[in-house]
Amino acid sequence: MTVAVEKVLYTAHATAHGGRDGKVASNDGKLDVVVAPPAEMGGTGNGTNPEQLFAAGYAACFQSALQVVARRARADVSGSTVTAEVGIGPINGGAGYGLEVALVVSLPGVGDRAAAEELVAKAHEVCPYSNATRGNIKVDLKVA
Structure with a gap:
């Protein structure tokens, strides 16, 4: 079942560079984090x-x-x-x-x-x- 939004009140924008081993940032700069696979999945864990x-x-x-x-x-x-x-x-x-x-x-x-x-x-x-x-x-x- 698809849930349809009647009226969009806000739209968040975030862009990833490098996938699970890179960076994610929001267009307003409030979110800007390094992402890395967790050690449990073979990564370094040196990021969120x-x-x-x-x-x-x-x-x-x-x-x-x-x-x-x-x-x-x-x-x-x-x-x-x-x-x-x-x-x-x-x-x-x-x-x-x-x-x-x-x-x-x-x-x-x-x-x-x-x-x-x-x-x-x-x-x-x-x-x-x-x-x-x-x-x-x-x-x-x-x-x-």
Whole structure:
């Protein structure tokens, strides 16, 4: 299922030079990083990598979605954290690579586990990253 954006509010621009062993920069200069394959994939690890960048973006976006649904539910999510764990590995018998994600959400202000799990599930419906990945990759939601 393709999700269509009704109206584009913002468009990010980033350009890569050298692929996984090079540099990535945004057009406004706010992001300018060296990328390198991690040691676990045979690289030097002397830079960030696409999986870390994806994890950072997903965690920040999911945290914002969580704040939106918590505000609607009048729930206290102050002090909460979202950690995105992005894994990469072979798919289709090694013909390509795929990703999987675990979102680990800590909600110290929400005492009831069922309420915490409900907030996380609702955030997963709101988050643009979740909407982009739904049905494409495995995303596990974990309440810490």
